[in-house]
Amino acid sequence: MNWKNNSTLRAGVVMILGILFFFGLGAIIPTLFNAYVFTIVMYAGINVTAAVSLNLVTGITGQFSMGHAGFMSVGAYAAAFLTTVILPTAEIPPALVPLVFAGSLFFGGIVAAILGLVVGLPSLRLRGDYLAIVTLGFGEIIRVVILNVETIGGARGLPGIPQWTSFGWVYSVAFLAVLTVRRLLASSHGRAFLAVREDEIAAEAMGVNTTRYKVLAFIIGAFFAGVSGGLFGHFLTYLNPATFDFNRSFEIIIMIVLGGLGSTTGAVAAALFLTFLREALRPLQEITQLDFRMIIYSGLLIVLMLTRPNGFLGTKELTDFGFFRRFKGLRQ
């Protein structure tokens, strides 16, 4: 096996090395920061996964989705349902916990992905504005349904979820999400996603099965959103339907717009930046007793669209810059 020529093998090696690296880092990180900063670091990682997955749907495939928080909530509730309601969590031997956790996260991701399929299907017939409203509506419907399901807590929320999410988990998942999107784009299907974004009719005329790629983007995007939701639930140890309202979807949208629609690097950078900015703005809020954060976000969104619609990075990636360009080969 010549590893230089086998991209699957190489990607596998990169994946394992990456996961080992983040779990290794996870052993050090918590000792460096206090619990508060650590909390923010964790949320930042969870947001990275959410942003990268939405970027696949909206930035790369061009399907404006306003219900990403809905997928997160489904994944979060599905995973937490397994670990909190179904399984006798307290009796699971510690050695098995990582396995059970990985399984639950995967389950959450799959349930979200199925829903992604359901939401993606109408997108066969809907474009732009309509799709935006429909995804928004789906997000709302999911929230209303969760509110009415008593076994997962309904309006009260679901407390008592085991705290299994660690630094290693959060950043490994984020890493996997980035890797998946990169591999997808580098594959022969990659151009098809971009073609759908650039011009659907032209893409179809060129023989691209636009339906398939739109639905695929929704499924993969929803899967990772679901997994990030699962991580969120197992970090906070409590879930409430109100957490995943439209504002949450909007926060993820602004992340990918700020980073540059279509740029995975941009999505990662903006997710990290905005999560820390939120906390940095906290003192402002406490002094004024007014919530300026959403004003700043929405104002930023408008100004960005008017002056720099491509965000900070446009569709560029880290591998398009100076030193990192040498790694570009890894894509192909």
Added chain:
Amino acid sequence: MKFHSSFFTSVLLAAGTLVLAPGCNKSTQTGSTATDPANEIVIGEVGSLTGNEATFGTSTRDGIRLAIEQINQSGGIQNKKLRVVTMDNQGKPEEAATAVTKLITQDRVIAILGEVASSRSLAMAPIAQTNKVPMVTPSSTNPKVTQVGDYIFRVCFIDPFQGSVMAKFAHGTLKVKKAAILRDVKNDYSVGLANFFTETFKKLGGEVVVDQSYSAGDVDFKSQLTSIKTKEPEAIFVPGYYTEVGLIARQARELGIKAPLLGGDGWDSAKLTEIGGKALEGSYFSNHYSPDDTSEHVQKFIAAYKAKFGGVPDGLAAMGYDAAMVLADAMKRAKTLEKDDIREALANTKDFQGVTGRITIDHDRNAVKPAVVLEVKSGGFAYKETINPS
């Protein structure tokens, strides 16, 4: 090279905030102006100061401020002044969790006051419990909150009791046999009260003829009320927040429903009668305290509150005040100002005379105390009766 510069700017900014974030812990402070850390006791407060439920958070905060000021004026605790660090959570559970983490790890508070809503208390409680920091919630009425662990206390009654209060009142005082329910499904508090009302009311021999629901934020309730009207209930239990209850009352009267409305402490606001107008006259709700209470310490509290903030304190302000007072009382009785000793003292709170009644912390760390029933009368709230826990 345009992309270069902006890319690195964003990376730098991100890195900058990463470095700055831990340093940004200048929070608003109330109470003492003392700067010597050896002479002050720092406690944390988490509340919804912005967002949809801002009014609840600010009322509670004002009550706490008043209590802290009075404690410090009368010499503080063990010769130390109290200082409260207040943090906002925008009414979101995950924000409440972050805020409480910050209070514990960065501000090194030895006790926490909050939250109003049970959903946010439920997000905060595991963190306080893990760090063994005593937490006193002023008004989270869901039973689950204090079940999180032995460091979590509350100074209010719980939903099962409050639900039963109105059931007993409806059955006993109003002689109602057939009641209807209109609950807010978006709200755990409302759902809880509705369930416990139904349970007690049925046990007493009454009948719940119809159970309808709405979502907070709705403005049109006519369809639900039309359905309720056909069942001819003698009273309608609407355990929601005042924001919707006013409109519900108006539309009920418009449809010709004469039955009185009954509710819980979520009704307690001057806005209730402003929005509801005459439609609410003759309706009743359960509350933590009545501003009509003539006992001396209640009137003193009301006078002090009026002097400081203007306006009559609502139930949440009174609860905030009592939560802070109960905590201060426990600190005075505690052997040392260590968290464990404060916890111990809190658990032993007995017959503490608060403005919302005599507070005894029971085995489950809940407050055992009476509820009052208020009547909406000529645009205000009049004391009707007190119902004691059985």
Added chain:
Amino acid sequence: MTEFLQHIINGLGLGAIYALIALGYTMVFGILQLINFAHGDVYMLGAFIGYYAGRYLGLANVPGLGSLGAALALAMLGAAVAGYLIERFAYRPLRKSPRINVLITAVGVSLLLEFGGQIIFGADPKFFPTLYVPGEPFMIGTLQMNRLQLLVLAISLVLMTGLRTIIFKTKTGRAMRAVSFNHDNAALMGIPVDRIISVTFMLGSALAGAAGILVGLTYPKIDPLMGVMFGLKAFVAAVVGGIGNVTGAVIGALLMGVAESLVIAYWASTYRDALAFGILILILLFKPAGLLGTHRQEKV
């Protein structure tokens, strides 16, 4: 049977209000093919203009048709100005941009108004002053209808007819239809496209402003987020009726109101908010042009 009829009447009353907002949506969409997400928030602005006018201009002290008229005029004017500004500064610069950019901007404007409103007006609900006392409900046997809702229904129908007249009988209306058909061709025919779009926005926003006042009177509790759900539902109503079609908007809105009322009454009131989106998805899947709309073929 009486109960059923009462539910229908309740639904019509609610639908009349959706109709007022849906009219504005449909006009803006008709000309720009843009969902003006901020439309629901312009309606909120109208309600708050009425609130402040009632409180600080003393209109609430002399309730009556005069006060109502004055508040309506102020709110319509204010909303029209807001609509103009939004179009001029947020949408016009993006006329040649990809649709997704315009859409994101529209969402941004909507959120800016909602959160700005929370800071300026306060997040807590306000009591809308009584500008007009409608008197006892209108009775037919034991069925009753709030006189205000009757008024709103009448106003929606009058506005609908008025708008139809403007669109089909006036010169401006002809220009609107031309712009709606094709911007470039309209410009070549000497139509001032930008001005026509501005006029349409102002007209639509003025309707939303009026709706703000009428809703404030009917449901006297207003808050900065009141436009979100109403706006979305009104939009769905416009789609159901066939977006871009004025008559369709009113019919769609009335249908929505009745459907909601019946769902609450006979099925499950908890799923009320899910209903609107359910209807939207079904309509878009099976009859995307709506009840009265004509299908537009997309051209390359």
